[in-house]
Structures are given as structure tokens and as C-alpha cells.
Amino acid sequence: MRYEWKKLLAQVQICLLLLGVLVGNGIWFFLRCSQDLGGYTMAQIRQVYAAPDTLEADIALLEDPTAAPPLRYTQRPWAELALLTAARDRIAAARDYDAFRQGLVDDAALKERLGLLGPADSFEARSLKRGQAAYEALVGVTPEPVFQGGMEVLLTDRGMDLALGVAVLAGALVLTTLERRSGGMVLSRPTRRGRAALFCRKWAVLACLTGAVWATLLLTDLAVAAGTLGLGAWTQPIQGVYGFEACPAPLSVGGYFAIYVLWKLLWALSWAGICLAAGCATGSPILAVLVLAAMLGGAWCAGESGDLWLRVFSLTRLARLEELAQSAAYLNWMGTPISRPWTALAVLAGMGILSTLTGLGLFCLLPAVPRKAQWPLPLLRGPRHTNLFLWEGRKLFRTQRAALLLLFLALTQVASYGPRRAENTEYGYFYRMYSQILAGDPSPEKDAYLTAEAARLEELTRAFAAAPWDTELYGQLAAEQPFREAQEQYRALKPGQRYLDQTLYRAYFGPEGLRDGLWDLGKVFFVLSLALAGLYPAERESAMTLQLTASGQTRRVRRYKTLWTGILALLIWAVGTLPRLLWAVWTYGPPDLLAQAGAIEGFAWLPGFVSVLALLLSTQLAGLTLTVLAAWIVTFFSRPASTQVPALLLALTVTELPILLLAWWIG
Amino acid sequence: MELCFEGLVKNYGKKQALKGIDLTLTPGIYGLLGPNGAGKSTLMNILTGNLEQTRGQITFDGRDIRTLGPAFRGRLGYCPQQPAFYPTFTADEFLFYMASLHGMDRKAAETRISWALELLSLARVRHEPIGGFSGGMKQRLLIAAALIHDPDILVLDEPTAGLDPEQRIAVRNLIGRVALNKIVILSTHVVPDVEFIAKELILLDRGQVLCRQTPEALLKAMAGQVWSLTVDEDQVEAAQSLGQVCGIARAGDQVAIRLLTPTPPKGAVEAAPTLDDVYLRFFGPEAGL
Ligand SMILES: Nc1ncnc2c1ncn2[C@@H]1O[C@H](COP(=O)(O)OP(=O)(O)O)[C@@H](O)[C@H]1O
Ligand SMILES: [Mg+2]
Numbered sequence: 037m038r039y040e041w042k043k044l045l046a047q048v049q050i051c052l053l054l055l056g057v058l059v060g061n062g063i064w065f066f067l068r069c070s071q072d073l074g075g076y077t078m079a080q081i082r083q084v085y086a087a088p089d090t091l092e093a094d095i096a097l098l099e100d101p102t103a104a105p106p107l108r109y110t111q112r113p114w115a116e117l118a119l120l121t122a123a124r125d126r127i128a129a130a131r132d133y134d135a136f137r138q139g140l141v142d143d144a145a146l147k148e149r150l151g152l153l154g155p156a157d158s159f160e161a162r163s164l165k166r167g168q169a170a171y172e173a174l175v176g177v178t179p180e181p182v183f184q185g186g187m188e189v190l191l192t193d194r195g196m197d198l199a200l201g202v203a204v205l206a207g208a209l210v211l212t213t214l215e216r217r218s219g220g221m222v223l224s225r226p227t228r229r230g231r232a233a234l235f236c237r238k239w240a241v242l243a244c245l246t247g248a249v250w251a252t253l254l255l256t257d258l259a260v261a262a263g264t265l266g267l268g269a270w271t272q273p274i275q276g277v278y279g280f281e282a283c284p285a286p287l288s289v290g291g292y293f294a295i296y297v298l299w300k301l302l303w304a305l306s307w308a309g310i311c312l313a314a315g316c317a318t319g320s321p322i323l324a325v326l327v328l329a330a331m332l333g334g335a336w337c338a339g340e341s342g343d344l345w346l347r348v349f350s351l352t353r354l355a356r357l358e359e360l361a362q363s364a365a366y367l368n369w370m371g372t373p374i375s376r377p378w379t380a381l382a383v384l385a386g387m388g389i390l391s392t393l394t395g396l397g398l399f400c401l402l403p404a405v406p407r408k409a410q411w412p413l414p415l416l417r418g419p420r421h422t423n424l425f426l427w428e429g430r431k432l433f434r435t436q437r438a439a440l441l442l443l444f445l446a447l448t449q450v451a452s453y454g455p456r457r458a459e460n461t462e463y464g465y466f467y468r469m470y471s472q473i474l475a476g477d478p479s480p481e482k483d484a485y486l487t488a489e490a491a492r493l494e495e496l497t498r499a500f501a502a503a504p505w506d507t508e509l510y511g512q513l514a515a516e517q518p519f520r521e522a523q524e525q526y527r528a529l530k531p532g533q534r535y536l537d538q539t540l541y542r543a544y545f546g547p548e549g550l551r552d553g554l555w556d557l558g559k560v561f562f563v564l565s566l567a568l569a570g571l572y573p574a575e576r577e578s579a580m581t582l583q584l585t586a587s588g589q590t591r592r593v594r595r596y597k598t599l600w601t602g603i604l605a606l607l608i609w610a611v612g613t614l615p616r617l618l619w620a621v622w623t624y625g626p627p628d629l630l631a632q633a634g635a636i637e638g639f640a641w642l643p644g645f646v647s648v649l650a651l652l653l654s655t656q657l658a659g660l661t662l663t664v665l666a667a668w669i670v671t672f673f674s675r676p677a678s679t680q681v682p683a684l685l686l687a688l689t690v691t692e693l694p695i696l697l698l699a700w701w702i703g
Numbered sequence: 704m705e706l707c708f709e710g711l712v713k714n715y716g717k718k719q720a721l722k723g724i725d726l727t728l729t730p731g732i733y734g735l736l737g738p739n740g741a742g743k744s745t746l747m748n749i750l751t752g753n754l755e756q757t758r759g760q761i762t763f764d765g766r767d768i769r770t771l772g773p774a775f776r777g778r779l780g781y782c783p784q785q786p787a788f789y790p791t792f793t794a795d796e797f798l799f800y801m802a803s804l805h806g807m808d809r810k811a812a813e814t815r816i817s818w819a820l821e822l823l824s825l826a827r828v829r830h831e832p833i834g835g836f837s838g839g840m841k842q843r844l845l846i847a848a849a850l851i852h853d854p855d856i857l858v859l860d861e862p863t864a865g866l867d868p869e870q871r872i873a874v875r876n877l878i879g880r881v882a883l884n885k886i887v888i889l890s891t892h893v894v895p896d897v898e899f900i901a902k903e904l905i906l907l908d909r910g911q912v913l914c915r916q917t918p919e920a921l922l923k924a925m926a927g928q929v930w931s932l933t934v935d936e937d938q939v940e941a942a943q944s945l946g947q948v949c950g951i952a953r954a955g956d957q958v959a960i961r962l963l964t965p966t967p968p969k970g971a972v973e974a975a976p977t978l979d980d981v982y983l984r985f986f987g988p989e990a991g992l
Contacts, residue, residue: 420795422803422812435791579787583848586751586783586858587804588776 040241044210049673049682053206053689054249061199062256069189069264075115076122078185078265083109084123085183091127095120130181130276137171137275140282144168163373167364170284177286179276184268186261187289188278191296196253197355198696200300202689203249204242204308209324209681211238212315212399228400235316235399239392242312246304254297274361284364285377292361299357302381306388307351313395316402321681322437322566325688326444329562344368348380351387424589428596429603436574438567438604445563446611449556453619464539466518471537474526475628478535486523493519532644534631540624541636544617547702552616554699557659560612561666561691567604568670569687570680571597577679601667609663613656627652666691704855705729706886710759713745713910720745722910723759732882734897735890737907738986743890744784746907747860750888751781763856777805780854782845782862790834794825794844797833798851805852812851819847822877838865846874850881857887863896875900894978904978906985913985918978925976925984930962932971942968949983 045051070077084091090108097103098117105113129136144164147153153160261267270290274280277289287295310331314324331351338346339353344367347353360380366373421427433439470489474482493516500509526535543549575581584590621627633651634642642651670687677683706728713721720742735743748754750761750768761768768775788797798819802812820826823843828836833844842865849857859878863871878887879900889897897904904921906913916924929949934942939951939958946964953959961974963984 420799420809420813422799422807422809424803424806427800427803431789435789574789578789579783579785580789582748582751582753582783582785582787583781583801584804585753586776586779586781587801588752588773588779589804593804 037237037241040211040237043214044207044241044245047210047679047682049677049679049686050206050210053682053685054203056689057199057203058249058252058256061195061253062260064195064199065190065193065257065260066264068193068195069186069260073122074118075112076110076119078189080109080119081123081126082183082185082265084120085127085181088127088181091120091124095124126183126278127181129278129281130179133177133179133275133281134175136281137174137177140171141168144171157371159368159371159373162371163366163368166366166373167284170364174275174284174286177273177275179273180269182269182272182276183266184272184277184289186265186267187293189265190257190261191277191293192279192356192358193257194355196257196300197303199253200246200250200304201307202685204246204304205311205325205328206681206685207242207245208308208311208315209321209685211242212312212395213319213321213324214679214681231400232396235396239309239312239395242308243305246308247301250297250301250304279358280362282363283361285361296357299381299384300355302384302388303351303355306384306391309388309391309395310351313391313398316395316398319402320437321684322441322570325566325684326437326441344376348376348383354380354384424592425596425599428593429600431574432567432571432597432600432604436567436570441563441567442604442607442611445559445608448559449611449615453615456619456623458623462514463518466515467522468537468539469515470519470522471535471539474522474535475537476534478526478529482526482535486526489519490523529635530644532632533635534628536628536631536635536648537625538637540620540627543624544620545636545638549616549620551699551702553613553659554695554702556613556616557662558692558695558699560608560663561695562688563608563612564605564663564666565670565684565687565691567608568601568667569674569677569684571601571671572674573677573680573683576677598671601671602664605663605667606660609660613659613663617652617656704884704886705764706856707762707765708746708759709762711746711749711756711761712758713742713749713754714757720910721749721756724910724912726905726912726915728886728888730884730886731902732878732887732889732897732900734901734904735888735907736892736894736897736904736982737890738892740909741892741907742910743907744860745910747781747858747888747890750858751779752776777852778855780849780852780857782849782857782859784860784864786841786845788833788841788844788848791832793830793832794820794836795829797844798848801848802851807852815851815853816847819851823847823874839867839870842866843870843874846877855885857882857885857889859887859889861891862889863891863893871896894982898978904981906982908986921978921981922976925981927967927973928963928965928984929974929976929980930964930967930971931974932960932962932968933957934960947983947987949980 070079087108090106094106094108095117098105098113098120105116107113107116109119110116144167147164148161148168153164155161258267268277268289270288270293272289274283274285274287274289274292280292283292285292311324311328314327314331315321318324318327335350335352339350341347344365348367353359360377365376367376367379473485493513496509496512497516500506500513503509525538529535575584581590584593627648629647629649629652631648632642632644633639633646633648634644636642636648636651639651669690673686673690674683677686708724708726708728711721711724712719724746735746737743745754749756752768763771763775789800792800795816798816799812802816807815817826820829823846825840825843825847828840833841836844842862846859846862849859857878862878863874866874875896878889882900889901891897898918901918903915903917905915914921930946932942932945933954934957936956936958939960942960942962945968946962946966948960949963950961951958952961961980962968962971963980967973
């Protein structure tokens with residue numbers, strides 16, 4: 037056991053990572069607590085709570101445009117109004133809780149009386165009844181309107197989940213993949229029972245680590261919350277915390293918090309079991325992370341689905357305990373409504389136990405030394421050449437699994453963009469129709485066409501006013517709005533600009549396009565980190581640095597590695613980011629490359645000499661630059677690392693964190 | 704060809720691993736003999752560039768090897784003490800990789816690799832991944848890797864560790880055969896490894912060269928110091944205090960004790976010294992453990 041601890045903590049980079057995770061979490065939570073919520077902060081709400089008397093009067097003054105706005109907490113009237121309304125909502129939610137609760141009960145009773153939910157033994161009707169009973173039982177719960185902002189932020193914070201997940205993953209990977217890589221398994225514990233005992237020790241170490249990290253995270257957050265927003269009143273019912281009004285369980289804030297602590301611990305332990313199993317199954321940190329990422333992707337998709345059952349089986353969704361507590365929704369078990377929190381608990385525990393047992397089985401049964409079969413055909417045997425550059429490529433693509441990762445990325449991209457179809461709306465159809473006519477340089481014919489079409493539509497409108505029952509006319513009039521847009525766009529063209537059908541550019545540069553682009557970059561960084569982080573430490577893990585130094589070729593090897601890193605970055609960039617462009621062009625037709633890019637929606641600020649081609653090229657170039665920068669960062673962590681796991685995790689964390697933050701920021 | 708160690712000092716923090724090594728080596732096999740922790744690997748690591756010395760220098764034909772750089776390293780063959788290879792590579796792939804590291808062309812590599820694999824009886828497993836090899840196979844592969852580019856200087860750090868007696872002898876003979884016109888430095892703490900092939904033995908202890916001699920000279924210096932004493936069983940205790948014991952064997956119902964002492968004990972017969980006796984004399988009884 038002591039040995040396992042030592043193995044874990046002797047890794048300087050792992051300690052750094054853990055420390056970074058803990059500190060990062062503290063900073064993140066501090067920022068969350070002092071975050072701008074739209075002109076105001078949580079701390080300002082707390083101030084309003086301290087002086088509730090003037091609240092209503094102030095709001096009235098602020099809503100009155102003729103009155104002088106009382107600016108007690110902020111500088112701007114709109115921010116002040118937003119702040120006061122937010123505070124009023126919170127105060128009202130607690131003060132009027134009983135009415136709210138009674139409303140839920142009455143609502144259910146009304147629905148039942150009207151028979152809106154089918155026969156009395158249907159699932160809907162029965163779950164409604166259960167919910168009604170739960171809320172009825174809460175009679176007498178009277179939260180006082182005290183400020184609970186600290187708990188409000190803490191209980192719904194996702195930063196801790198991420199930090200905990202990363203720390204647990206780091207521990208699991210070190211414990212399961214390090215020994216096998218360095219061949220230590222051959223020496224230690226060859227019997228099944230011995231290996232089972234070893235696995236149990238590893239599990240115990242990981243569980244301790246999980247508990248310790250969780251405790252630290254929690255204490256940090258509590259301290260930050262106490263320092264910035266206060267911890268509120270823990271004896272109050274949880275229904276007084278904003279967002280928890282509809283909680284159907286008779287819990288105090290303190291009680292809920294205790295459940296929260298245990299729940300997250302269980303969640304982290306389940307995740308630890310899954311990580312251990314993945315590490316034991318693959319024996320390689322790269323493959324383990326790949327498998328886990330695929331699983332998390334699946335879990336995320338399940339969690340985003342509307343189906344409550346799917347959500348209950350999604351590990352990522354299960355981290356959000358508050359969702360289970362904030363409403364009385366039930367799962368449909370063959371017509372019987374069953375409790376969502378209890379089912380989730382069973383699922384979570386089941387996941388943990390099952391994965392740990394799987395890990396145990398794999399650890400005991402898999403051969404200690406991965407003995408690959410011989411290449412079956414002489415032709416398929418490794419190439420026999422003495423080209424060092426190619427050998428370095430082989431190390432990257434086969435030993436470090438860059439080829440597999442590229443394939444994985446390619447499949448992911450095909451899966452995400454392949455089945456995607458153009459959005460077919462009537463509006464879009466007409467807009468494209470007009471755009472096809474107007475596309476290109478403005479001309480007198482187009483002007484004439486626009487005038488004629490405008491006249492025709494006006495005629496139609498008049499005819500429709502006379503005969504509003506005419507569905508055919510109504511159908512034709514659907515062209516009016518799109519026509520207006522196309523016409524306005526045409527009129528707004530500056531000299532030298534050409535009319536561009538915006539559909540393609542909207543799909544590529546619009547908000548959804550940007551979000552997809554961001555995810556693509558995330559995938560690119562992910563694959564890049566996995567493929568490159570181990571490149572240098574692999575030499576040290578295998579002690580091959582001794583041979584390389586002795587041969588005097590270290591520099592040449594490093595140069596080739598750098599070259600291959602560039603090649604790989606280029607490949608990953610191409611595979612990861614080009615599909616989106618290809619999809620857009622494939623779906624909406626080729627762009628007018630030589631037109632001025634200033635005619636694209638949102639790019640009017642571009643000077644006239646920038647063509648669409650230049651714009652597209654420079655966005656691609658920006659993506660490539662970011663990819664190369666990420667490759668550089670990964671190499672930066674990889675170069676000095678003595679083992680792969682910490683380099684891999686550090687690289688992953690540092691490259692993916694900005695993506696996650698940006699994704700969170702743009703929503 | 705001349706390899707010189709001049710006042711070589713290596714400190715690990717406060718601990719002095721090498722305390723000023725001065726040696727001049729010319730072609731031939733040198734047995735670097737010393738107990739664990741003597742500094743053998745440290746010396747070799749400095750020679751191969753894997754460690755930086757604290758003081759002193761190593762010169763090759765009069766020039767510091769650090770300034771010679773690749774020109775020197777290319778002529779070096781190195782068999783490290785640790786298993787240093789890629790576990791997922793097959794033996795064949797690994798040797799081709801090493802060949803490309805040494806800038807060999809493909810034809811030459813093919814012949815040399817087949818030769819080395821044959822010589823170290825690895826030809827049968829050449830297409831199997833190294834990760835699945837036994838300890839002895841891995842060790843032999845490392846020796847093969849050190850040999851393929853026909854280096855002028857061969858540095859072998861405990862090359863016979865993990866080999867069975869038969870393979871030990873085979874490897875020893877192999878080294879004896881390929882050593883022609885090479886400077887071979889072979890470190891070991893097992894005397895028979897170098898007994899018959901070494902031109903000279905260098906005895907290293909706690910970072911210092913104790914002595915450097917041909918095996919014959921060493922044996923000669925020991926003449927008159929090894930004695931065989933045959934005593935009854937109950938006298939064994941007493942006899943052991945007469946000198947350093949380097950062997951106890953039963954001889955009929957009596958016990959024959961081999962003693963290392965300059966003054967002949969009473970009733971003892973002079974015995975022919977072996978290199979094991981030399982080792983014991985220099986490194987003491989605890990070195991044998
Ligand atoms: N990296 C290191 N840090 C500190 N001390 C070391 C290190 N490597 C070796 N030593 C010490 O230096 C001495 C010589 O070690 P080494 O050269 O490996 O001996 P040998 O190869 O003869 O067994 C030993 O006492 C060892 O403990
Ligand atoms: Mg050694």
C-alpha cells in the first residue's frame with residue numbers, strides 16, 4: 037500500500053496536476069461567486085437582502101421612466117432593476133413558498149379532476165398523484181427569506197465535478213498503467229490471489245485519494261463561499277434555496293448538503309472504478325483515455341436526451357444531483373412511477389460495483405506481459421529499413437497510436453457531419469430562390485427584377501386581403517419576408533460588393549457554426565494530446581534514452597520527432613476541422629470565392645480587398661495555427677516528462693480547459 | 704586508439720560516486736570488476752554521455768569526447784544495465800531501428816543483424832515482440848544491439864546478468880571473438896565472466912580504482928597467500944579466525960578450509976590462487992554478498 041502511494045506521489049507532475057486542479061477549482065469557484073449575472077453579482081443580492089424595506093418602492097421607481105432612478109447598489113438603472121428583481125424573486129420564492137406549494141398540489145388535483153392525464157391507473161396519473169402526495173406532506177414547511185446565495189452557487193457548481201473527475205482519472209491511470217508499462221508486473225505478484233490483493237490495494241489507494249481530493253475541494257469551496265457570500269442558514273428548509281422550491285423532499289439545507297457530499301463521493305468512486313477498469317483493460321494510458329472519452333461522449337449524449345431513463349444511466353448527468361432534487365418527476369417502470377433519486381442511486385452504486393469488479397477480473401486474468409501474436413504474414417511484418425525518419429514516424433503512429441487516434445477522429449467527424457442535413461424551411465427555400473437570382477454583381481436587370489417582384493408581391497397581398505380564405509395565395513405570400521431580406525441585403529451592398537447567398541456563410545460562421553467549430557477544435561486538441569504527450573516520456577519509460585544518448589543521435593531524433601509532430605498536427609487539423617467546411621459547401625453549394633468578404637453577414641467591417649477566399653483561408657489558417665500552438669504546448673509538457681500519464685493529463689487539461697471555458701461562455 | 708580517463712569525479716549531491724579515476728585504455732578487453740555500488744555504471748554512463756561528470760575528462764586519441772560529439776559516439780557500442788528497448792517492437796524491428804540510429808545502410812544492416820541474431824541464438828524469435836521475451840533473451844538482444852554496427856569501443860554494463868551458465872559462457876566467448884582491435888570495457892561483479900578473456904582487470908571500489916593488472920599478474924601477486932587447511936569439524940570455528948575464508952568444503956570426515964592470509968597457518972598447504980580469491984582479497988567478504 038505504501039508502495040502504491042509512493043508511486044502516485046513520487047510523480048512530481050502528478051502532484052503538480054493535483055495541486056493545479058485544487059487551486060484551479062478554488063479560483064474558478066471564486067470567480068463563480070463573484071460572477072457578473074447580468075449587471076449585478078450575487079454579493080449585491082446579499083446587500084439587498086440586508087435592506088429589504090426599500091425594495092418594492094425602488095423597483096417601482098426604476099420601472100417608472102419619469103422618476104429619478106434610485107441607484108443604491110449599481111451605477112446603471114437597468115443593472116439596478118435587474119439586481120432588485122433578482123433579489124425580489126428570491127425573497128418571494130421563500131416567503132410565498134407555502135402558496136407555491138399549495139399551487140402545485142391544487143394544480144395536480146385540478147388535472148386529475150379534469151382527467152387530463154388519462155385513466156387513473158396510467159403512469160402519468162399515478163406519478164402526478166405521487167407528486168401531489170409528496171408536496172402535500174410538505175405542509176408546514178416555511179422557509180424564511182434569508183440569503184442562501186452561497187449554497188445556491190455551491191450546490192450547482194460544475195467546476196468541482198470536473199476537478200474531481202480529472203484527479204481521479206490521474207490517480208487511476210498512474211496506478212493501473214504505469215506498472216505494466218515499465219514491466220514491473222512481471223516481478224510482482226504472479227498468482228491470481230496475489231494480483232487480486234494488489235488490485236484491492238490499488239482500489240483502496242484510489243478511494244483514499246478520491247476522498248481526500250473531494251474533501252479538499254469541498255473545504256476550499258466552503259471557505260470561498262463563506263468568505264464571499266456567506267453560508268446561509270443550514271437549518272432552513274432546502275426549499276428556501278433559489279431553484280429548489282419544487283424539491284419534494286422534507287430536507288433542511290444542512291441535510292441536503294450532507295446528501296450532496298455523499299452523493300458526489302459515490303459518483304467519484306464510481307468514476308474511479310470505471311477509470312480503473314479502463315486502465316486494467318487497456319494497460320495503456322492513451323487507450324484508456326480514448327475509451328473513457330468515448331464512454332463519456334455516449335453518457336453526455338444520453339444525458340442530453342429528453343428521456344428520463346437514459347438520463348439516469350448517464351454518468352455525466354448523474355453528477356447533477358440538484359436536477360434530481362428540484363422536481364418531482366418519476367421514472368416509468370412498466371406503468372409504475374418509481375423514484376428518480378433512488379433509482380439514480382442504485383444505478384450509480386451499480387456502475388461503481390460493476391466496473392470495479394470488471395477491473396478486478398481484468399487485472400487478474402489479463403497476462404502481465406502483453407504478448408502480441410506474431411505477424412501472421414511475412415509481408416505484413418514491420419518494414420526492414422534503416423531510415424531513422426520513418427522509424428520515428430512508426431513510433432508515433434503505431435507505438436503512440438497516432439494512426440488509431442486519427443482514425444477515431446475521422447470516424448467521429450464522419451459520424452457528426454455525415455448524417456447532418458440542410459435545414460429545410462419555407463423561409464430558407466424562398467430566400468435561396470431569390471438569392472440565386474440576385475447572386476453576383478448588382479445590375480440594372482436585377483434592379484428591375486426586384487421592382488417587378490415587389491410589385492407582384494404587393495399585388496398578391498392586396499388580393500389576399502380581399503380573399504383571406506385563399507390558401508394558395510397565402511402559400512405564395514410566404515415569399516414576402518424572405519424577399520424583403522434578400523432585397524434589403526441587395527440594397528445594402530457597397531460599391532464593388534457582390535450579392536452573396538448567406539445560407540452557406542451562416543451555417544459556417546453563424547453562432548451554431550462557431551459552436552461546432554469550437555467542438556471540432558476540442559476534438560483536435562484531444563487527439564493531439566493523446567498522440568503526442570507520450571512521445572518523449574516513452575523514450576524514458578523504456579530507458580531508450582540511454583541508447584539514444586550513447587549513439588549521439590538525440591538531436592537528430594528530436595528533430596525528426598518535431599517534424600513528425602508538425603505532420604501529425606497538420607493531419608489532425610485536416611481531419612478534424614475540414615469536414616465542417618466540406619459539409620457546409622456540400623450542403624449549400626460552393627462559395628463565391630472572389631466576391632468581397634464584406635458582403636457576408638457579420639463581416640461588414642472587413643476592408644474591400646478581402647475576398648471570400650481570403651477570409652476562408654485565413655480562418656483555416658487560424659485553426660491550423662491554434663492546432664500547431666496546441667501541439668507546441670503538448671510537446672512542452674511531453675519533453676521533460678519522465679512518464680506518460682502525467683504528461684498526457686497535463687497536456688489534456690491545459691489544451692481542453694480553454695475550450696471548455698469558451699464553450700461555457702458562449703453557452 | 705587510446706581512451707583516457709583523467710581525474711574523473713562524479714558527485715551525486717554530497718555522495719561521491721567516482722573519486723578521481725585515471726585510466727588509459729588501448730585495444731583489448733578490460734574487465735571492470737567491483738561490487739554493487741562501486742561506480743561501474745556511473746563510469747560507463749559518463750563514457751556514453753548519459754551522465755555529466757563533476758570534474759575531469761575522458762579523451763579519445765587526445766581529444767575530449769564531449770567536443771568530439773557524434774564522431775565519437777558513432778564508434779561506440781553500448782549495452783546498458785537496464786532493459787532499454789521498445790517492448791512493442793519485435794527483435795528484428797528493434798535491431799533495424801538501432802541500425803538506423805547508427806546510420807547504417809539497409810544492406811549492411813541486414814547482414815549484420817542476421818549475423819548478430821544467429822550468434823546470440825535469437826533468430827527463432829526475431830519476429831516476436833520484445834515485451835514477451837524472457838530476461839535472458841532481452842539481455843542477449845541488448846548485446847546484439849551493441850554489436851551490429853561493429854563499434855570500435857564496446858561498453859558492456861553487466862552484460863551477463865540474467866543469463867544461465869551456458870549462455871554466460873557463450874556470451875563470454877562471443878565477446879572474446881568480436882573484441883579484436885576494439886576497446887572493450889565489460890563491467891561485472893562475477894569474476895568468471897572476464898577470467899579468461901580480459902586483457903586487464905580494473906578493480907573498482909567505492910569510486911576508486913584499487914588496482915589494474917593483467918589476470919596473470921594479479922594471480923602472481925597472490926602467490927603464497929592462499930592456503931588450504933584440513934581440520935576436524937569441531938575446529939572449524941577456530942580455523943576461521945586465522946584468516947579470510949574463501950572456501951569451505953567437506954573432505955571425507957574432515958573439513959577443508961581455504962584461507963586467505965599472508966602468514967601461513969600451521970599445517971596448511973599452499974593452494975593455487977584463483978581470481979575469486981583476488982576478488983575477495985580486494986573487496987572483502989561482505990562484497991560477496
Ligand atoms: N542517480 C543517483 N543518485 C544518487 N546516487 C546514485 C545515483 N546513481 C548511483 N548512485 C550511487 O552511486 C554509487 C555508484 O553507483 P553505480 O555506478 O550504479 O554502481 P555499480 O554500477 O557499480 O553497481 C552507488 O553508491 C549508488 O548508490
Ligand atoms: Mg551498475
